[in-house]
Amino acid sequence: xxxxxxxxxxxxxxxxxxxxxxxxxxxxxxxxxxxxxxxxxxxxxxxxxxxxxxxxxxxxxxxxxxxxxxxxxxxxxxxxxxxxxxxxxxxxxxxxxxxxxxxxxxxxxxxxxxxxxxxxxxxxxxxxxxxxxxxxxxxxxxxxxxxxxxxxxxxxxxxxxxxxxxxxxxxxxxxxxxxxxxxxxxxxxxxxxxxxxxxxxxxxxxxxxxxxxxxxxxxxxxxxxxxxxxxxxxxxxxxxxxxxxxxxxxxxxxxxxxxxxxxxxxxxxxxxxxxxxxxxxxxxxxxxxxxxxxxxxxxxxxxxxx
Amino acid sequence: xxxxxxxxxxxxxxxxxxxxxxxxxxxxxxxxxxxxxxxxxxxxxxxxxxxxxxxxxxxxxxxxxxxxxxxxxxxxxxxxxxxxxxxxxxxxxxxxxxxxxxxxxxxxxxxxxxxxxxxxxxxxxxxxxxxxxxxxxxxxxxxxxxxxxxxxxxxxxxxxxxxxxxxxxxxxxxxxxxxxxxxxxxxxxxxxxxxxxxxxxxxxxxxxxxxxxxxxxxxxxxxxxxxxxxxxxxxxxxxxxxxxxxxxxxxxxxxxxxxxxxxxxxxxxxxxxxxxxxxxxxxxxxxxxxxxxxxxxxxxxxxxxxxxxxxxxxxxxxxxxxxxxxxxxxxxxxxxxxxxxxxxxxxxxxxxxxxxxxxxxxxxxxxxxxxxxxxxxxxxxxxxxxxxxxxxxxxxxxxxxxxxxxxxxxxxxxxxxxxxxxxxxxxxxxxxxxxxxxxxxxxxxxxxxxxxxxxxxxxxxxxxxxxxxxxxxxxxxxxxxxxxxxxxxxxxxxxxxxxxxxxxxxxxxxxxxxxxxxxxxxxxxxxxxxxxxxxxxxxx
Numbered sequence: 001x002x003x004x005x006x007x008x009x010x011x012x013x014x015x016x017x018x019x020x021x022x023x024x025x026x027x028x029x030x031x032x033x034x035x036x037x038x039x040x041x042x043x044x045x046x047x048x049x050x051x052x053x054x055x056x057x058x059x060x061x062x063x064x065x066x067x068x069x070x071x072x073x074x075x076x077x078x079x080x081x082x083x084x085x086x087x088x089x090x091x092x093x094x095x096x097x098x099x100x101x102x103x104x105x106x107x108x109x110x111x112x113x114x115x116x117x118x119x120x121x122x123x124x125x126x127x128x129x130x131x132x133x134x135x136x137x138x139x140x141x142x143x144x145x146x147x148x149x150x151x152x153x154x155x156x157x158x159x160x161x162x163x164x165x166x167x168x169x170x171x172x173x174x175x176x177x178x179x180x181x182x183x184x185x186x187x188x189x190x191x192x193x194x195x196x197x198x199x200x201x202x203x204x205x206x207x208x209x210x211x212x213x214x215x216x217x218x219x220x221x222x223x224x225x226x227x228x229x230x231x232x233x234x235x236x237x238x239x240x241x242x243x244x245x246x247x248x249x250x251x252x253x254x255x256x257x258x259x260x261x262x263x264x265x266x267x268x269x270x271x272x273x274x275x276x277x278x279x280x281x282x283x284x285x286x287x288x289x290x291x292x293x294x295x296x297x298x299x300x301x302x303x304x305x306x
Numbered sequence: 307x308x309x310x311x312x313x314x315x316x317x318x319x320x321x322x323x324x325x326x327x328x329x330x331x332x333x334x335x336x337x338x339x340x341x342x343x344x345x346x347x348x349x350x351x352x353x354x355x356x357x358x359x360x361x362x363x364x365x366x367x368x369x370x371x372x373x374x375x376x377x378x379x380x381x382x383x384x385x386x387x388x389x390x391x392x393x394x395x396x397x398x399x400x401x402x403x404x405x406x407x408x409x410x411x412x413x414x415x416x417x418x419x420x421x422x423x424x425x426x427x428x429x430x431x432x433x434x435x436x437x438x439x440x441x442x443x444x445x446x447x448x449x450x451x452x453x454x455x456x457x458x459x460x461x462x463x464x465x466x467x468x469x470x471x472x473x474x475x476x477x478x479x480x481x482x483x484x485x486x487x488x489x490x491x492x493x494x495x496x497x498x499x500x501x502x503x504x505x506x507x508x509x510x511x512x513x514x515x516x517x518x519x520x521x522x523x524x525x526x527x528x529x530x531x532x533x534x535x536x537x538x539x540x541x542x543x544x545x546x547x548x549x550x551x552x553x554x555x556x557x558x559x560x561x562x563x564x565x566x567x568x569x570x571x572x573x574x575x576x577x578x579x580x581x582x583x584x585x586x587x588x589x590x591x592x593x594x595x596x597x598x599x600x601x602x603x604x605x606x607x608x609x610x611x612x613x614x615x616x617x618x619x620x621x622x623x624x625x626x627x628x629x630x631x632x633x634x635x636x637x638x639x640x641x642x643x644x645x646x647x648x649x650x651x652x653x654x655x656x657x658x659x660x661x662x663x664x665x666x667x668x669x670x671x672x673x674x675x676x677x678x679x680x681x682x683x684x685x686x687x688x689x690x691x692x693x694x695x696x697x698x699x700x701x702x703x704x705x706x707x708x709x710x711x712x713x714x715x716x717x718x719x720x721x722x723x724x725x726x727x728x729x730x731x732x733x734x735x736x737x738x739x740x741x742x743x744x745x746x747x748x749x750x751x752x753x754x755x756x757x758x759x760x761x762x763x764x765x766x767x768x769x770x771x772x773x774x775x776x777x778x779x780x781x782x783x784x785x786x787x788x789x790x791x792x793x794x795x796x797x798x799x800x801x802x803x804x805x806x807x808x809x810x811x812x813x814x815x816x817x818x819x820x821x822x823x824x825x826x827x828x829x830x831x832x833x834x835x836x837x838x839x840x841x842x843x844x845x846x
Contacts, residue, residue: 032711033756036718040355040433041758042736042746046448047435048756050428084348084502085518093518157554164558165551166544167520254547256519264344269711 008293012286019282020072020275024065027271034271038081068275077279078272080265087276091258095280097167098257101250102242104177106235109184114231116185117192118219124197132189139186144245148179148252165254176253180245184238188231195227202226229296236292240285334526336842337540338562338820340835341552345519345545348502351487352425352432357734358565360484361832362543365524365536367487367507370399370418371478375832375839376825378592378642378738380478384413384488384508394473394779399481401464405531407490408512415466419458420491422468423447426455434485437736440474473777475787479737482831510536510838519546524837537822537841553815562817563827565834570684573629573813582815589828590642591812592735594635594743597677597692597805598717598726598760606675606724610667612802615725616653617660618699621807624691628684631813635806638743638795642830645740645791652799652806660699672700678716678723680730681707688807689727717760726760727807733758738830740791741776748798763803768794819843 035052036043052058056067071078077087113136120132155175156164166172199205200223208218246259254260258277265273348354351363364372372383382388385399405413425432426447438444443456457469470477480486493506505513510532511524524541544561552564553572568576568586576582599606599615606612621634636652639645664670677696679689689705696703703725708716710731716723735742746752750769752759775790798804814827814835821843826836 030712032709032715036714036756037711038431038433041733042355042436043433044436044439044448045754045756047428047431047433050450051431054429054431079499082347083345084350084353085500090518097519152551160558164554164560165547167546251548254551256546260546261345261519268344269709 005294008290012290015286016279016282020069020279021065023275023278024068025061027275028061028064030269030271032269034081037269072279077276080270080273082265082268082270083273087272090261090273091276091280094256094258094261097255098246098250098259100173101176101180101246101255101257102239104173105180105184105242105245106238108177108181109188109238110231112181113185113188114192114228116189118196118224120189120193121196121200122219129193133193136186136189139182139189141186142182144179144183144248145252147182148176148249151175151179152252165252167254167256176249176255179252180242180249183245184241187234191231191234192227195230196223199223199227233292233296236288236290236295239288243281243285332534332537332821332841333845334534334537334841335539335845337538337542338817338840338842339542339544339560340563340565340837341547341555341561342543342545342565343548343552346516346522346543349505349513350502351484351489351505351507352421352430352434353502354484355433357833361829361835361837362522362524363484363487363505364509364832365511365541365837366505366509366513367484367489368405368509369482369484369486369488370401371482371486373482373738373831375836376823376829378644378830380482383482384418385481388478390779390781394475394777395470397468397470397477397481398461399466399468401466402531403464405508406529407493407508408506408527409490409493411490411492413488413490413508414463415460416463417488417490418466419454419460421488422458422486423454424489424494425485427453432485434483434736437480437483437485440470440472440477440480442469442471444471473779475776475779476737476739476741477779479739479742483737511541514540521545536838538837541837556815556817559817562820563835564815567834568813568815570629573631576815577629577813585815585818587814587816587824587827589812589814589825590640590830591810591828592640592643592738592830593732593810594638594640594728595632595688595732595807595810596635596638596728597807598723598728599803599805600720600724600760600762601803602720602762603724605667605669605673608667609802610663611669612805613653614660614663614667614699615696615701616802616805617656617663618695618701619692619805619807620655620695622655624688625808627687627691628808632808632810635808637799638748638804638806639740639791640735640809643735643738643740643743645788645795647792647796650796650799653802657695657698664699664701670700672702674702674704675724676706677703678706678708678713678726680710680713680727682710682730685727685729688729692727692807714758717758718756720755720762723760728760732810734833740788740795741772744772744791744794748803761803763798763801765797765801768797771797816840821846 035048035057038051039048056064080087083090116132116136120129123129152175156162162171162175205218205223208222246257247263250257250259251263261273262277342358346359347356349359349363349366351367354363368384370383370385371380373379374381384402384405386402387400389398401415407413424430426435426438426444428448428450441455441457446452447455459467461467490506494501497504503516510527510530512527514525515523522543526536526539549564549566549569552561553569555561556564577586599612601607625632625634637647637650677689679685686707693703693705714731717726733747746758748759748763750764753762753764771794775787778787812828816827819842820840822840826839829836
């Protein structure tokens, strides 16, 4: 177990290093000149040159990357060209909003997905089952910006139940959490359905029924815990899915998280922010996968890590 | 002619609406909510240089000079009085006494000197440093050889003298741009690079709260020296809201001004709705949208070809494409800019004459070229209209739609972009003076690698005339100077360095509960809105 963890940590670090290198090289190749961008349209050639020197943009590529990496190891993500603020501070100040949104999304995807999956499994091959599965298919395949705008239009603009975007109260959280969670809910309902059907066929369920347990006792006491296993392993991987989703969802709902920060930075080619958010997201995905792998054997002792 | 009359009448109205007697009748108090899509970048007046923070900085800081609200007329701000030497090279400013920074300290001549030294110091990385090039000693400071501008001297606590190395008729305008705002040394030193997040000025509002990515709150400066200003007690800027969401919120009474304007997709619907008729204010803008033609890249080295392009573009149709949010242009200067030539007719739309000109240049069969364009709506659509117009006279233009930074980079290379549609990157004047529309974008100084003169047009004769015009510092020479500039821009058109297409109009929407003269909602200088003079109807 200890050897496995160590190996995975080293592997993760290597992945992160690789991502930082690839992102840096991609952004380096963009034909925009950051010094000129900072200097603005009225700057003299000398001002531009001064800025280039102060930021080390006149150095060769490998030196620039090395400088960035050195800063990174000290927790310094650099300074935004256009926001004129430490990238670390920008991300830190927006991280709570993103985490809150993710928590809301996990809750809504589990609540919706698991319920749909269980109901579908119990009503297998009926019209209920079919319509639930069609619905889940719609959830999986609809682009989030479409769902987001649709929800916003119906529930905020037309019905006025929720605020039109923004951040602060529980009511602000409902629609963005739903939008972000619907994709996962689709997946979970399908997984839960097949997993539940599998478990319900097992001998121990028949035994439980035979010894006279009530239907709900069998369902929640025996079938659910076993059916949930593969689902829990998924949550860690979800974080990766969310990372791509938050860019869209946060922009649609004006949610002040790192997804919106990334979107604004991409539009304005603010390289240090793009770089910083990419690294933080990569870190979150790597961490999520890592944790998922660690948690599974804790829940199911039959699985061993080697 | 009619337009001038109208503009004149509008200016008159605006002026009467703001006479002190009436302005005093407006009670102070109340608040408003302004929304924006992007977070505010910085509120450091030496750094901030986008249209979103431009007006915010003006509300937080003061400079020696400013403009009458809603107009392009200079007025004294922190300078109670000033005098100009006969040779136009020495400006002596007398400061108002008793003006206080938000931290309570009195503002003195030392602060003026400190602020000018700071903005020109290369370490500040100010995008506006170049505006101060005429101050004596600028070159030494810009090169890092001196810490202090030789030409700026503190005569006494309330008098500052600024010596120039050359006469500069635009100098009072320079003293009115944000970069010349007066900042307190102790606050700048306390916050260092983060001064832009913790601004301390002497303006009508002070910054109360800034939650990154969410909101900024401006609070009324109770000690503001200008009596009765500002009108509102508080302004909340909510950021991170898409324009469409901002519009919906305004319609539901949750917000007062959508700072990014009316979203194009909703423009016709909103402007045609009688319910909003009085809530939408239209105003001119010191802006021109143009097609540059790189005179260093054949066949655009031939004036006939450039003239043909001017005649081929159907400007009325392009204005229709953007739902009439602009007026057609025939010269580089916008109509509200001093020096605009009302009698100039430009190149009329005439594809047949254009074809004839091409034939004259030996290009009767047309040619292939590239048109660079910024890739956000409506610019690609406008480029397609231009492409179709050019095709009609035999010019096959391939559209290169790129990110803004990439188009700007291409324009700054001598041999990369034969044509650029300037939309989304076009020149908007830094200050309302014609010289600002020449040097960087049409003069030889801008025709350098990384410059903004994307036509690479460099006419030394016109450069000399421009220098001469900017040497007319005597206010009595105002008309003469305007005439000189008028001639310069018409000469540019004779060479057809650009094909001017339109001048954008601005449309600001405000909620029912806000009051104030229309002109301040489309203020030509306090862009987008002059926050200091907006008042709340619910406290009257």
